Amino acid sequence: MRAMVSRRPSEPLILEERPDLQPGPGEVRVRVSACGVCRTDLHVVDGDLARDRAVVPGHEIVGVVDAIGAGVAGFTPGQRVGVPWLGHTCGHCAYCRSGRENLCDAPLFTGYTRDGGFASHVVADAAYCFALGEAGDDAHLAPLLCAGLIGWRALRMAGEGRDLGLYGFGAAAHIVAQVARWQGRRVFAFTRVGDEAAQAFARSLGAAWAGDSTMAPPEPLDAAIIFAPSGALVPLALRAVKKGGRVVCGGIHMSDIPSFPYLLLWEERQLISVANLTRRDAVEFLAVAPRAGVTTEITRYPLDQANAALDDLRAGRFTGAAVLVP
Numbered sequence: 001m002r003a004m005v006s007r008r009p010s011e012p013l014i015l016e017e018r019p020d021l022q023p024g025p026g027e028v029r030v031r032v033s034a035c036g037v038c039r040t041d042l043h044v045v046d047g048d049l050a051r052d053r054a055v056v057p058g059h060e061i062v063g064v065v066d067a068i069g070a071g072v073a074g075f076t077p078g079q080r081v082g083v084p085w086l087g088h089t090c091g092h093c094a095y096c097r098s099g100r101e102n103l104c105d106a107p108l109f110t111g112y113t114r115d116g117g118f119a120s121h122v123v124a125d126a127a128y129c130f131a132l133g134e135a136g137d138d139a140h141l142a143p144l145l146c147a148g149l150i151g152w153r154a155l156r157m158a159g160e161g162r163d164l165g166l167y168g169f170g171a172a173a174h175i176v177a178q179v180a181r182w183q184g185r186r187v188f189a190f191t192r193v194g195d196e197a198a199q200a201f202a203r204s205l206g207a208a209w210a211g212d213s214t215m216a217p218p219e220p221l222d223a224a225i226i227f228a229p230s231g232a233l234v235p236l237a238l239r240a241v242k243k244g245g246r247v248v249c250g251g252i253h254m255s256d257i258p259s260f261p262y263l264l265l266w267e268e269r270q271l272i273s274v275a276n277l278t279r280r281d282a283v284e285f286l287a288v289a290p291r292a293g294v295t296t297e298i299t300r301y302p303l304d305q306a307n308a309a310l311d312d313l314r315a316g317r318f319t320g321a322a323v324l325v326p
């Protein structure tokens with residue numbers, strides 16, 4: 001098998017030829033046909049997320065089952081599956097037992113604490129893989145596996161309000177915007193200063209308004225989700241929501257939040273974060289996405305161009321999502 005490996009933080013990924021993996025009990029081996037590139041991959045590669053081992057990044061995996069370990073039921077060779085960020089949970093901690101496996105005390109994460117999909121093959125815990133059916137092509141489905149799933153969880157946590165702000169209009173926001181529109185909400189898109197391409201992209205997906213993140217929306221919002229990894233957006237988003245409004249931080253890592261006047265939080269505004277996903281989120285969202293007519297805009301890169309894909313994501317050089325194709 002081939003894999004793009006992050007040996008040490010902050011170094012470019014290196015293409016390695018490795019012996020073929022064999023799935024252990026409860027695992028499947030998946031031949032990767034597409035793997036999305038997520039901002040969390042950048043945080044893994046850059047060392048923003050602590051680790052002490054080499055890792056194959058990638059947790060938006062679409063592929064076909066090509067080997068099945070002992071004791072696995074429900075998957076057949078050749079079946080198309082998706083492998084998301086949540087790679088394993090313990091099943092017995094207080095969080096797992098209360099329906100919050102996303103907060104498990106002893107989890108494994110695909111492309112971080114177990115090897116992921118920047119590779120020709122990946123071995124995954126079968127209990128955390130999802131059948132994807134036949135509709136849609138592999139590369140366009142890949143961003144649903146994290147940008148879509150985490151976006152969906154963030155959208156649910158934003159509450160039922162009609163007017164929704166999205167800060168950072170990348171892979172997750174472009175999916176969430178479509179779902180929110182389908183739910184009958186109005187979307188207000190905030191981008192980096194001067195990123196008119198992203199603002200036009202947001203309008204093309206039905207955003208009622210698009211501007212840069214230093215601007216106030218034309219009217220106060222019910223809720224906002226911050227996908228960009230900038231803590232400076234937190235006070236801006238709090239300022240943009242109305243009384244009782246909610247600001248959801250959707251990323252796994254953010255720069256520090258600057259101090260801000262308590263007045264921005266007062267009047268029962270709420271500031272919360274989203275961490276990981278549950279398998280229930282995935283089942284729900286994978287059913288919602290086709291009903292909502294979600295389409296993804298992607299830029300394809302060959303697997304060995306993973307470093308270019310990461311650099312382009314860091315620099316905001318494409319709209320939508322990058323997808324590696326082995």
Ligand SMILES: [Zn+2]
Nearest residue numbers: 038040146147
């Ligand atoms: Zn991700």
Ligand SMILES: [Zn+2]
Nearest residue numbers: 090093096104
């Ligand atoms: Zn647990």
